[in-house]
Amino acid sequence: MSTLFDFLDNPNYDLLGAFWMTIKLTFFSAIGSLIWGTILVGMRVSPVPIMRAFGTAYVNIFRNTPLTVIIVFTSLGLSSTLGLNLASSESTTSLEDNAFRLAILGFVAYTATFVCESLRSGINTVPVGQAEAARALGLGFLQVLTLIVLPQAFRSVIAPLANVMIALLKNTTVASIIGVAEASLLMSDMIENESDSLLLVFLIFALGFVILVLPLGLLLGWVAKKVEVKR
Amino acid sequence: MSAQTVLYDIPGPKARARNWLYSVLFFLVLALVIYFIFAGFDEKGQWAGALWKPFVDGATWTQFLLPGLLNTLKAAALSIVIALPIGALLGIGRLSEHKWIRVPVGAVVEFFRAIPVLLLMVFAAAFYAFYTGIDSEIRPLFAAVTGLVLYNGSVMAEVFRAGILSLPKGQGEAASALGMRKTQIMMTVLLPQAVTLMLPALVSQLVVILKDTALAGQLTIGFDELIRSSGPLTGLYGNTIPTLIVVAIIFIVLNLLLSQFANWLENKLARRKKAPKGAKPVHSAPSSVVMQRDDASGGAL
Numbered sequence: 001m002s003t004l005f006d007f008l009d010n011p012n013y014d015l016l017g018a019f020w021m022t023i024k025l026t027f028f029s030a031i032g033s034l035i036w037g038t039i040l041v042g043m044r045v046s047p048v049p050i051m052r053a054f055g056t057a058y059v060n061i062f063r064n065t066p067l068t069v070i071i072v073f074t075s076l077g078l079s080s081t082l083g084l085n086l087a088s089s090e091s092t093t094s095l096e097d098n099a100f101r102l103a104i105l106g107f108v109a110y111t112a113t114f115v116c117e118s119l120r121s122g123i124n125t126v127p128v129g130q131a132e133a134a135r136a137l138g139l140g141f142l143q144v145l146t147l148i149v150l151p152q153a154f155r156s157v158i159a160p161l162a163n164v165m166i167a168l169l170k171n172t173t174v175a176s177i178i179g180v181a182e183a184s185l186l187m188s189d190m191i192e193n194e195s196d197s198l199l200l201v202f203l204i205f206a207l208g209f210v211i212l213v214l215p216l217g218l219l220l221g222w223v224a225k226k227v228e229v230k231r
Numbered sequence: 232m233s234a235q236t237v238l239y240d241i242p243g244p245k246a247r248a249r250n251w252l253y254s255v256l257f258f259l260v261l262a263l264v265i266y267f268i269f270a271g272f273d274e275k276g277q278w279a280g281a282l283w284k285p286f287v288d289g290a291t292w293t294q295f296l297l298p299g300l301l302n303t304l305k306a307a308a309l310s311i312v313i314a315l316p317i318g319a320l321l322g323i324g325r326l327s328e329h330k331w332i333r334v335p336v337g338a339v340v341e342f343f344r345a346i347p348v349l350l351l352m353v354f355a356a357a358f359y360a361f362y363t364g365i366d367s368e369i370r371p372l373f374a375a376v377t378g379l380v381l382y383n384g385s386v387m388a389e390v391f392r393a394g395i396l397s398l399p400k401g402q403g404e405a406a407s408a409l410g411m412r413k414t415q416i417m418m419t420v421l422l423p424q425a426v427t428l429m430l431p432a433l434v435s436q437l438v439v440i441l442k443d444t445a446l447a448g449q450l451t452i453g454f455d456e457l458i459r460s461s462g463p464l465t466g467l468y469g470n471t472i473p474t475l476i477v478v479a480i481i482f483i484v485l486n487l488l489l490s491q492f493a494n495w496l497e498n499k500l501a502r503r504k505k506a507p508k509g510a511k512p513v514h515s516a517p518s519s520v521v522m523q524r525d526d527a528s529g530g531a532l
Contacts, residue, residue, distance in 0.1 A: 047239045047246070048253045054261065064438070064486035065479045066445035068458060073479075076465075077472045082275055123238075131238050141239045149238065170347040177449040184349050188450045191357045198361060202354040206346050213345040 018186040019208050025103060025172040025182060030165055032108035037115025038150070044120060047141055055116070063113040067174050070110050074102040075178035096181070103175035111168045118160040122153035155227045162220030166213055183208060272472070282470035286477055291464060299460030300481060306372060306444045306456065310379035311437055317380065318387025323417060325392050336388075343385040349446050352378030356452045371454035375447035383440055390432050394425035427500065434493035438486045445482070457481065 043055035062070070078084040079102055086105070087097035126149050134148040154161075176185035187205045194201055242250055272278055285291040324336035343351070356374035359365050365373055398421060406416040446452070448459025457478055465471045 045238055047242060048250050048257060050254045050257055050261075054257070060487065061483060064442075064483040064490070066442040066458075066482055068442075068445035068449065069475060069479050069482065072458065073472075073475045077475055081277070081471050082271055135240060144238055170345075173347040173349040174446065174449075176349070184347065184353065184450070187350060188353050191353065192451065195357070195361055198354070198357055202350070205350055206342070209347060209350070210342060210345045214341070 013186065013190060014181075015186065015204070015208075018181060018183045019212070021100075021180065021182040022169070022172050023212070025100070025107065025175055025180065026165075026169045028104050029107035029111060029168055029172065032104060033111035033115050033164075033168065034161075036108055036112035037119060040112055040116040041119040041123070042145060044116065045123060045145070059113045059116055062109055063117070065110075067106070067110050067171055068177065071103060071106045071174050071178055074106040075099065078102060078105075096179075099175075099178050099180050103172075103178060103180050107168060107171065107175075111164060111171070114164045114167070115161065118157045118164055119150070119153055121160070122157035123149055125156045126152045152229055155229050158220060158224035158227060162217060162224065165220065166217055169212060169216065170209065277472050282468060282473045285464065285468050285470065286473070295461055295464040296457065296477070296481070299455060299457040302372070302454065302460065303441070303444045303456040306375045306379065306447060306454065307437065307441045309372075309376045310383060310440050310444075311433075313376065314380045314383040314387050314440075315433075317384035319391050319422070321385060321388035322391025322395065323422075325388060326395060328413075340385040340388045343381045344389070346382070348378050348382045348443050349450070351381050352447055352452045353450055354378075355381075371447065371452055374452050375444060375454040375456070378447070379440055379443055382443075383436065386436065386439075387433075390429050390436070391425060394429040394432075395421050397428065398424055430500065431493045431497035434489060434496060438489050438493075441486060441489070442482065 040055050040058060043051040044059070046052060046055075079098060084102075085094075085098055086101035087094045130148055130152065131144050134144045139147065172182060173184035175182055176188065179185070183205055187201060190201045191198060240246070269278075276282075321336055321340055324332050325340060327333045327336070352374050355377035356371065359370050359373050359377075360367075402420055402424065403416055406420040411420070444454075444456050445458055447454035448456045453459070458475075461474050461478055465474045
């Protein structure tokens with residue numbers, strides 16, 4: 001057994017570091033997409049027609065574009081061609097930081113559309129009387145949305161949101177194509193150098209994702225049950 | 232739609248004026264953002280005619296874009312055709328009465344659902360390269376389809392399972408009261424009904440597959456799908472941004488058409504099923520929401 005796993009001792013293979021990068025990508029993208037998705041859903045249900053139109057157009061465009069195109073665009077388009085730089089050029093890790101932040105930007109732009117659509121279906125589960133009662137008390141649209149409807153909507157869509165977040169976790173592998181040193185890039189490197197242990201390398205990385213995905217699913221499933229609105 | 236009108240009253244004169252004000256303000260902000268994007272593009276000369284001109288030239292399409300699009304469609308079509316029967320088998324296997332079938336099948340489904348498609352493709356590409364004599368010309372296609380089938384097969388398994396479970400219990404019971412065997416019940420009673428129910432979910436899974444084919448051109452997989460095959464084009468004209476925008480538009484149009492088709496199917500099936508006139512569901516989730524979930528474990532059913 002000891003010889004079988006010897007290649008893992010190679011200092012170039014920072015397995016934990018790669019998965020830590022995956023986790024970091026997921027974490028920041030999740031926060032960003034939850035915020036942007038909530039703003040988008042606010043626009044989609046707002047009384048202002050032009051906001052509704054913008055929300056709908058944004059969701060339809062970004063949801064139907066492959067994530068690969070978006071990520072390639074952030075790197076080759078935004079960064080290389082348009083010269084957008086998200087990291088200070090003096091720091092020694094400026095290239096890595098820039099790729100990392102561009103990837104997060106892409107993930108947020110893409111995942112927010114799914115967050116928005118989940119939330120929109122959640123808004124539909126809130127009984128009409130809730131919003132009517134709130135309006136009868138004199139609350140305006142923003143107050144009705146942020147104080148009454150959205151909190152209940154959030155609680156009822158934890159399960160679909162969990163699916164979106166798990167999809168996001170898996171989607172972070174796409175960041176490898178712009179050179180972010182996360183799990184799938186390391187696996188691609190290792191496969192090239194350790195072709196003898198192909199199956200083993202794959203199983204290690206597969207196991208890594210199973211270890212990340214299953215507890216996340218269980219945890220969020222538990223949260224969904226816990227905060228569910230009893231009706 | 233019901234929720235949208237419930238959140239606010241029909242605007243009176245004051246609210247209308249306020250909405251107008253918000254409209255104008257939002258329009259200004261939007262215009263400012265668009266102007267910044269426009270100016271940013273302009274500064275780097277991205278509106279230059281030379282960068283966009285290739286796309287009105289027939290040769291660009293016949294040499295670069297259409298072959299790539301064809302490959303993308305080919306991979307997607309192959310994947311769904313192979314993934315469907317596999318998904319049906321796995322889905323039925325997970326409902327088996329025998330523990331020794333149910334548990335391993337469940338493990339396989341959960342395993343492949345938890346792994347990113349990109350990893351599956353990278354692994355498949357290396358596997359075919361090292362261990363099989365598949366011609367290197369079509370190896371990328373094999374790798375892409377293998378990755379997509381493994382993932383979508385297990386997703387379809389969940390769709391099948393949810394579809395079968397959503398049927399009224401009486402269907403299976405009536406069939407077994409008639410003396411049908413388990414296989415007969417599944418094949419002649421449950422599965423046909425479940426497949427009809429699943430059709431919209433199936434079509435929207437096609438959207439996911441189509442988007443995922445875009446992964447197959449990356450890393451070591453090297454399948455000449457739309458993005459990769461447009462690579463030489465950007466090399467030729469130095470028009471990365473215009474090319475990516477055109478590629479994105481192609482994908483968006485295809486996916487919107489597919490989503491529309493799925494919506495149409497769902498409405499048609501819903502009409503066929505029930506609803507006496509005048510009886511409208513109060514809180515029906517908009518079908519467009521249900522349709523595009525990444526995880527199709529029953530939401531669309």
